[in-house]
Amino acid sequence: MLQAPVIMQDHERCADCPIRHRAVCAYCEPPELVKLDAIKSYKTYKAGETIAWAGEPMDVIGSVVSGVATLSRTMADGRRQMVGLLLPSDFIGRPGRPTVSFDVVAANEVRICRFKASEFEALVTRMPALERRLLEMTLDDLDAARDWMLLLGRKTAREKIASLLAILARRDANLTQQTVADGLVFSLPLTREAMADYLGLTIETVSRQISALKKAGVIVLEDSRHVRVPDFVALLDEAGDDSDGGMVS
Amino acid sequence: MLQAPVIMQDHERCADCPIRHRAVCAYCEPPELVKLDAIKSYKTYKAGETIAWAGEPMDVIGSVVSGVATLSRTMADGRRQMVGLLLPSDFIGRPGRPTVSFDVVAANEVRICRFKASEFEALVTRMPALERRLLEMTLDDLDAARDWMLLLGRKTAREKIASLLAILARRDANLTQQTVADGLVFSLPLTREAMADYLGLTIETVSRQISALKKAGVIVLEDSRHVRVPDFVALLDEAGDDSDGGMVS
DNA sequence: TTTAAACATTGATCTCGATCAAGGCGCGTT
DNA sequence: AACGCGCCTTGATCGAGATCAATGTTTAAA
Structure with a gap:
């Protein structure tokens, strides 16, 4: 916030x-x-x-x-x-x-x-x-x-995960003054449990959906706490958002 | 609000x-x-x-x-x-x-x-x-x-409905200066569709859960837009809330 | 280096709420 | 009265995500 x-x-x-x-x-x-x-x-x-x-x-x-x-x-x-x-x-x-x-x-x-x-x-x-x-x-x-x-009310599990990752990526990019073109890399400051609490899901579903996004090539997991986003727009697309929400471009 | x-x-x-x-x-x-x-x-x-x-x-x-x-x-x-x-x-x-x-x-x-x-x-x-x-x-x-x-994130459909009814009952009681003891009666100012949008549910689930609460005796439907709550505490119990949230008593 | 504990992933199965479908009710219009 | 239309209810079935269970991985303590 x-x-x-x-x-x-x-x-x-x-x-x-x-x-x-x-x-x-x-x-x-x-x-x-x-x-x-x-x-x-x-x-x-x-x-x-x-x-x-x-x-x-x-x-x-x-x-x-x-x-x-x-x-x-x-x-x-x-x-x-x-x-x-x-x-x-x-x-x-x-x-x-x-x-x-x-x-x-x-x-x-x-x-x-x-x-x-x-x-x-x-x-x-x-x-x-x-x-x-x-x-x-x-x-x-x-x-x-x-x-x-x-x-919480209307997004699918996959959209929820993508939305959270997009939020974290944006915040991280703002702090480090990265640009989207570089292919964002950022750390996940939350455990799977905290993500589940954020999204109204269980940890198993969080884990599965992260794996699914990985399999789809939307994200790359450097390790379980570090994520690379090759194409930020693709991530936003998964999130179901209709705007870019003020990303540093 | x-x-x-x-x-x-x-x-x-x-x-x-x-x-x-x-x-x-x-x-x-x-x-x-x-x-x-x-x-x-x-x-x-x-x-x-x-x-x-x-x-x-x-x-x-x-x-x-x-x-x-x-x-x-x-x-x-x-x-x-x-x-x-x-x-x-x-x-x-x-x-x-x-x-x-x-x-x-x-x-x-x-x-x-x-x-x-x-x-x-x-x-x-x-x-x-x-x-x-x-x-x-x-x-x-x-x-x-x-x-x-x-x-939205953690309550069951039944708890969601009960929570919404409790909110509307409280607001109505405040406006009309009713007390809980009377057995609250109030009108539903929302269609089933609007309730569904409020709660992150479908209209069918809203309808079914209202029927279920009726069957359980927690509420009485005068007609589809007017509700009687014989026991407000029982309704709060269904809502899963742990406090009475400032009800006029 | 071993061990333990917390954290994460993956699989199998179940369940609650969504979806698809059919009718009912109330109400204003013709 | 008959009709149409919006709103609500109820039933049958489906599926996304929860739950139960097992295993893998990381971290830090001993």
């Missing part, structure tokens, strides 16, 4: 701030920026570690610096559905809300830059542009959630 | 405004309120009529006064997934976004109170509390979308 199209590397001072990408770097005044710097802190979570449980009070907001975190809802009998995937530069937090409404778990080793929620909220009231930015980010999340709903 | 817990009937002047429920009534200053009144307009759409197509520029924002509207995404081959359900008092619009990203369709006769987007935006910049309110509403939508994702 909440992906910044390009990371701004010319703002070293706030390089890891949860809001750096457009809000602070674009709008904030230097005095406020100093305050942001003074109250931020870092924390690293190991793979599988729970960052926050559903229902817990959420006293920090932040953003992913490196690694991958997941948001998921679980039913009483253990069925689980991922409802958010947080990659580097994504924002974590629900401004103005006292509790988390889903489990936040580290998919692999995750480094997070955090603010105390109360201090962040105070800052927001003094910086109207920040509030605007938060609204914009939440709308991005909502759009992503709605695409995700189409995937 | 964006449900107001109780409609404020003591603010006649802005009774139909897209933002009446908490933002204007709670925060706005009288001079601004007058301006809101001056620029609002009404429009009624017939059942099945498309209010806006995906990709179109969206020059109005507004809210549902009566009737039901749906947001849905469609794939190239016609598969459709509903991604938003707008009941009376719900907000329509993506503040700051130039286009709609899904089809907006009237499920039955819908009356909408509208602002020109540009005028509304201008107002927002002068009323910081309004921006805060929009953020809050968008977060509500995001929470709803995430619950919906759990439904």
Whole structure:
């Protein structure tokens, strides 16, 4: 969620701030920026570690610096559905809300830059542009959630896998500034189980469909965690998407 | 989406405004309120009529006064997934976004109170509390979308139907101030087809599962569009939800 | 290097919901 | 009343993905 199209590397001072990408770097005044710097802190979570449980009070907001975190809802009998995937530069937090409404778990080793929620909220009231930015980010999340709903409700297993791979490939290409022409190569930051939770499938089906895409030549598996996409358009075609969704071209 | 817990009937002047429920009534200053009144307009759409197509520029924002509207995404081959359900008092619009990203369709006769987007935006910049309110509403939508994702990805057909009925029953009870003890009665504002699009099912499965819940005594069908729920807790149980989700008790 | 545990793949079978098909019901029109 | 049309229900069958089961692979600890 909440992906910044390009990371701004010319703002070293706030390089890891949860809001750096457009809000602070674009709008904030230097005095406020100093305050942001003074109250931020870092924390690293190991793979599988729970960052926050559903229902817990959420006293920090932040953003992913490196690694991958997941948001998921679980039913009483253990069925689980991922409802958010947080990659580097994504924002974590629900401004103005006292509790988390889903489990936040580290998919692999995750480094997070955090603010105390109360201090962040105070800052927001003094910086109207920040509030605007938060609204914009939440709308991005909502759009992503709605695409995700189409995937869960109407796509076949094969389309689901292709869609997920396309999303991960796009994110990776943005971060590394690759172009499509090179033939994308990227790593899968999720286990088969996490992919299954993302897609509303079982791990067996995930595995089978990845094999099928491999057999069809749409992807090449360097190993079980590294994928090469020779032709990105072919992958999008498998995903059933009708647009290229803003790929770096 | 964006449900107001109780409609404020003591603010006649802005009774139909897209933002009446908490933002204007709670925060706005009288001079601004007058301006809101001056620029609002009404429009009624017939059942099945498309209010806006995906990709179109969206020059109005507004809210549902009566009737039901749906947001849905469609794939190239016609598969459709509903991604938003707008009941009376719900907000329509993506503040700051130039286009709609899904089809907006009237499920039955819908009356909408509208602002020109540009005028509304201008107002927002002068009323910081309004921006805060929009953020809050968008977060509500995001929470709803995430619950919906759990439904689509992991619930059985029967649980899906029960969940939808529970949502509609709750909304109806809130509007009419019924209590659970009475044994809820409410009308289904959606056709079987719309329910199927909501739930990621086919109309046949929707029909069958409604029949099954009827046979099990969880619901009573007065006719195909009116439902009685003798025991709301039993319905929630069928839905697989672990919380009562804020029912009026 | 061996071992154990987590993760991934593949096969065989089953099941829930989709699909195909036929009728029924409600309602407005002629 | 008869007709047509949209909507809903029910039955029969099919198939995609789940489930059950076995085996292979990677990783890291001993």
